[in-house]
Amino acid sequence: MMLVGVALGLCSVALVGRAAWIQLVNADFYQRQGEARFVREIPIPTSRGMITDRNGEPVAVSTPVESVWGNPQELLRHPERLPELAQALGVPADELMSRLSQRADKEFVYLKRRINPDQAKAILARNIPGVFSQREFRRFYPQGEAMAHVLGFTNIDDRGQEGLELAFDEWLRGKPGSKRVIRDRHGRIVENIELVSAAEPGKDLTLSIDRRIQFLAYRELRNALNTYKASSGSVVVLDVATGEVLAMVNLPSYNPNAVGGASQDAHRNRAVTDLIEPGSTMKPITVAAALSTGRITPATRFDTNPGYMSLGRYTIRDHHNYGVLDVSGIITKSSNLGAVKLAEPLSPQYFYEFIRGFGYGQAPNSGFPGEAIGSLREPARWDGLTKATMAYGYGLSATPLQIAVAYAALGNHGRLITPTFVKGQVNEARQVVKPEIADQVLRMMQTVTEPGGTATQAAILGYHVAGKTGTARQAAAGGYARRYTTTFAGLVPASNPRFATVVVINDPQAGSYYAGLVSAPVFRNVMEDALRLMDVPPDDIDTWLAAQARGEAKRQASLPPLPAALEEPAEDPTIPPAMVGGGGVP
Numbered sequence: 001m002m003l004v005g006v007a008l009g010l011c012s013v014a015l016v017g018r019a020a021w022i023q024l025v026n027a028d029f030y031q032r033q034g035e036a037r038f039v040r041e042i043p044i045p046t047s048r049g050m051i052t053d054r055n056g057e058p059v060a061v062s063t064p065v066e067s068v069w070g071n072p073q074e075l076l077r078h079p080e081r082l083p084e085l086a087q088a089l090g091v092p093a094d095e096l097m098s099r100l101s102q103r104a105d106k107e108f109v110y111l112k113r114r115i116n117p118d119q120a121k122a123i124l125a126r127n128i129p130g131v132f133s134q135r136e137f138r139r140f141y142p143q144g145e146a147m148a149h150v151l152g153f154t155n156i157d158d159r160g161q162e163g164l165e166l167a168f169d170e171w172l173r174g175k176p177g178s179k180r181v182i183r184d185r186h187g188r189i190v191e192n193i194e195l196v197s198a199a200e201p202g203k204d205l206t207l208s209i210d211r212r213i214q215f216l217a218y219r220e221l222r223n224a225l226n227t228y229k230a231s232s233g234s235v236v237v238l239d240v241a242t243g244e245v246l247a248m249v250n251l252p253s254y255n256p257n258a259v260g261g262a263s264q265d266a267h268r269n270r271a272v273t274d275l276i277e278p279g280s281t282m283k284p285i286t287v288a289a290a291l292s293t294g295r296i297t298p299a300t301r302f303d304t305n306p307g308y309m310s311l312g313r314y315t316i317r318d319h320h321n322y323g324v325l326d327v328s329g330i331i332t333k334s335s336n337l338g339a340v341k342l343a344e345p346l347s348p349q350y351f352y353e354f355i356r357g358f359g360y361g362q363a364p365n366s367g368f369p370g371e372a373i374g375s376l377r378e379p380a381r382w383d384g385l386t387k388a389t390m391a392y393g394y395g396l397s398a399t400p401l402q403i404a405v406a407y408a409a410l411g412n413h414g415r416l417i418t419p420t421f422v423k424g425q426v427n428e429a430r431q432v433v434k435p436e437i438a439d440q441v442l443r444m445m446q447t448v449t450e451p452g453g454t455a456t457q458a459a460i461l462g463y464h465v466a467g468k469t470g471t472a473r474q475a476a477a478g479g480y481a482r483r484y485t486t487t488f489a490g491l492v493p494a495s496n497p498r499f500a501t502v503v504v505i506n507d508p509q510a511g512s513y514y515a516g517l518v519s520a521p522v523f524r525n526v527m528e529d530a531l532r533l534m535d536v537p538p539d540d541i542d543t544w545l546a547a548q549a550r551g552e553a554k555r556q557a558s559l560p561p562l563p564a565a566l567e568e569p570a571e572d573p574t575i576p577p578a579m580v581g582g583g584g585v586p
Helices: 002-025 027-038 072-076 079-089 093-102 117-124 144-151 163-167 169-173 211-228 279-292 327-333 336-343 348-357 386-391 400-411 435-449 520-533 541-558
Strands: 039-044 058-070 109-115 131-140 177-183 189-197 232-239 245-251 301-303 308-311 314-317 324-326 415-417 429-431 466-476 479-492 499-506
Touching: 002 027, 058 072, 058 117, 058 144, 072 079, 072 093, 079 093, 079 109, 079 117, 093 109, 109 117, 109 131, 117 131, 144 163, 144 211, 144 245, 163 169, 211 232, 211 245, 211 499, 211 520, 232 400, 232 520, 279 327, 279 336, 279 348, 279 386, 279 400, 279 435, 279 466, 279 479, 301 336, 308 336, 314 336, 324 327, 327 336, 327 435, 336 386, 348 386, 400 415, 400 435, 400 479, 400 499, 435 466, 435 479, 466 520, 479 520, 499 520
Parallel strands: none
Antiparallel strands: 039 177, 058 109, 058 131, 177 189, 232 245, 232 499, 301 324, 308 314, 415 429, 466 479, 479 499
């Protein structure tokens, strides 16, 4: 009995000692081990910041959705329920079994992500063991294809992948929170223990884009591509005074709400990534460079007879023999020979630095991901033809955005402003050409859209339009192909420019391929509505009044003649005088 009592006493001491060790000495370790089995720290999702256009209209919003997930270990213990789950998820049963088998040692796998909350509720209502859901957010783009290239899109984890969604991802994304909860063995939350960190929603972003002008540009570009069977095109609209991008459209486009169905080629924002040779849209820059030397004035005349000239083993031609032209005439008629003669006395270094000052050969720094720099060779790499061909837009390359920035500088009295996609962002302007020179070139460009110019179809009733066409052959292996890039760059109203717009259409296959017939009408149609939407007053009221008078005269002439009885009322004593010629006559 004594031996048994001693043994029991020792066992009691051991048990008390063990309990003291567990509950007092090593309590933290065992507490952590216990919590690891039922306490979880789970994330608190946060919504991505909303993107709006300049007028506060939402163009990218995040909406709450549900993601269904499962515990593979528990699901595999109930294989008889997997066909039912597969049917609810809309996937083949063998595919679901394969996914779960590959993750048999895990406790978490997504079954279906970012679906309508009602769909998730219906799946959970089947009470299949090991199936749960959690709140997430999905990005939605109300403007669809029209604004796809500017906005870009987010991935399944709501991270920006392209466009402004990528450029401002950190600003828009916000910071998810977290909380500690107690879960039972089925994964259900039994109790919220504590808030570890609060979720911080993403910040909103107001763009410089006007969704109305954006849609106008998209509609007109789409119509032009369909009419001329062109392969692609771009439109860029800038606010001349601020450098804000009011519209940027590219085709072909894609639906950012269903990215998977589009080709990667359609994702490209051609307005900032694709390079084109600017063609004759470079001629106003050449004119500005020549006038800035002081040795040439607007009245200086150049003989372009007989319409072509040899330069080494190459021949430079005009579309027609324009004879003797002054500087304004070179722009009006788009004379290649005149541009070459303007650039001839300019030193290569001066001409290079002048063109570079307008933003060619360097990134626009708009903040958009993947901006192309373009190609502008340094004078040391020029050959005997480089300066001549650059004078009329060959031998260098630029993006549509770069061309728009250069033209905006001409319309802004020679001050170049870095473009921006953010409303209200103030960028410093730098003077790239004297104001009086810029204004002179602007007046010369106005003749392009007037009778006798190359882009009369860009004219807008009631407004003076300054612009320049560019029809450039596309480079190919060993030279240039019989394929064209048609460009029109314009400023309106010319007396005090508000918009700088560039329209580029690549490879038109039907009808004409001249910029004055293909790209210029797109400019006119977009700008007509944009001027009205932005309440820009007309600067050519006389022409507008004359057109109204002609229209009224034409309308009157088309009216049928009045009946003789109404043309000169008869003096019939049987008709009361008050009714003669009045509303009472039947």
